[in-house]
Amino acid sequence: MRSTLMDIAREAGVSTATVDRVLNNREGVRERTRQAVLETARKLGYVTPPDEEGGNANAPVRLDFVLPAGTNTFIANLLDQLVTQAGAQDGMDVHVHSIEGFNPDSLARQLDALTGTTQGVGVLALDHPTVREAMRKLAASGVPIVTLVSDILHVPRLGYVGIDNRAAGRLAGYLLGRLLGKGAKRKIALFAGSLSYRGHEEREMGFRHVIAEEFQDLEVVELREIRDDRQRAFEETAALLKRHPDLSGIYNIGAGNAGIGQALQEAGFAQSVIFVGHELTERTKRFLLDGTMDAVIDQNPRVEAREALAMLKNTVLGRRFDYHPPRLQVIFRENIPEF
Template sequence: MKKVTLEMLAMKAGVGIATVDRVLNERGGVKPETVRKVLNAARKAGLQRLLPEEASQPWKIEVFLSSQESFFFRQLAKEFAAVADTLGYKKITLYRTLVPESSPEKLAKKIIESSTQRDGIVVFGHDYPVIHEALAHCKIKGIPVITLATDIPDAERLCHVGIDQQQAGATAGLLMSKTTPGEGDVILVSGRMDFRAHTQRVAGFRDVLQQRSPQLHLRSVLAGQDEKQRIRSLLNNTLRTAKNVVGIYNTGTGNSDIADILKQHQLAGECTYITHELYSVTKQLLLDDVLDFTLDQNAQQHAALALNIMLRHLEQGFVPDVYQDGKVALKITTAETLG
């Protein structure tokens, strides 16, 4: 009798070889109707082995996040767990893995490993060749990937979930323009300039400020690199020489340090201050009239959208628009809206 192979069963069931392997080895994450097709094909072909039950298994989803100790990533990890709990253990098994942003090779390796064990991957990563290669590997293996918070353009991903980062910077520029009277200098403190989200925020802010407020002079960008001491040193040195600072925009972390330096130079509450993320520090700065606006990315919506789109794709074959279906709304907060 001719040997029954995975390739043979895949052809009979009209599915991929990887799907047949998942069904026969009970690795989960396959639609019930597809499980039935594969098992029926195996029975008809006379496969000589104990076949699994047709009960569906929970989808195995792995989320890769930055291990950076910032509010946004801590909150993201919590929100993914909360959404998974709401869906229930019979629907989804969630794995959360934290990887340093400065280790793209490590992240790429973990993504490739995950593609052999999971049904879907959600990843926060940056635009490095090794990450592109890892996502291309997932595409070949048939494992969908959703990028999160910062996009990886032209990579093999199902879609992107997050705010429009350039639009966020442009919004900050518009707020600065509308609320800062008179002429003066504006200081921009950036996170890591080798990260796409920060370069997009900077570009959006600069473009709007130049178009709408030529009387506001944007000084050289202070590349704080999300390092507290570096931010303090750069800002302190700049304020020693600047004569008329009327605004400051921070694209990354270090808000408490920036507030301290502004107080030392008697600028707290005297210049327009705009930053990102609403958390305990920025809430207090808003209430203390040191900070004027926060632009929040809404971690909960990131988690809910990413898992919802992934499940719709796995269960129904839904193919999302790369950007529109995963677009997260930016939330602007002031002291008055804190309630």
């Protein structure tokens, strides 16, 4: 049975937080303590001594990624990048598990099932008690975990790979407010995949804060959860436009842009309602070009896949790594990049 961080901490006489800092080459640990932790980790077989790495050089690193299923194009692109980039590297055995995205029990069961079979896990997780407990159990078994796109706090994860979602929400609010301009009281609406995702909750919080601070003439009349589903997004938007024919703006926190854009077009609101959303895809690119969408806040799935793979693989192999977080990028019709 593989040693855990707690085993190393107990043997070395330090905290698990200190062990985590040492194994990930973070600052804040005295050199004497660092050497003691590394020696203990090698003795317990958690990491391989440098002079013995050659014997295991050809053994592939087994990594598992748990992502939500559905019509979310960004997640599909992220999945594709994980598989493509892993396939281009030697010594990586990557498995992707697609589960029902908004069912915490299904997610927890999948995480439980990985115990004893995986060496590292990346997960886009709901912030839910059953999910947090499953992550704690998996981490206690010695498996490093990386959260993707949306973070979860107070669990022993290796790190978070993604953008600052609160900043992204503030950016969306600023864009929408500036694009609408000053004037009389106007109505805006929000769509979210699920506020059970901490990332979506943080985006909403950031958005509302900047609206309250700088654009008090804008009124959020509705917030709807559309489960990142294209058809549900279409139906909710069509109903919203009937209830509020004087709607001025929409901010979509998560996926479902295709359904929102279709509803705006069919109702004849595509050129009059300011529409800000996330993630550059083929569909949102077309919406920018025809004016249905006004701005897209993008996070690059290629970068997120690269960083998640590097973080997990290097940790399993006991190697040092530097994290380069993805950057927020605002895309308008005039600066659409090549895919």
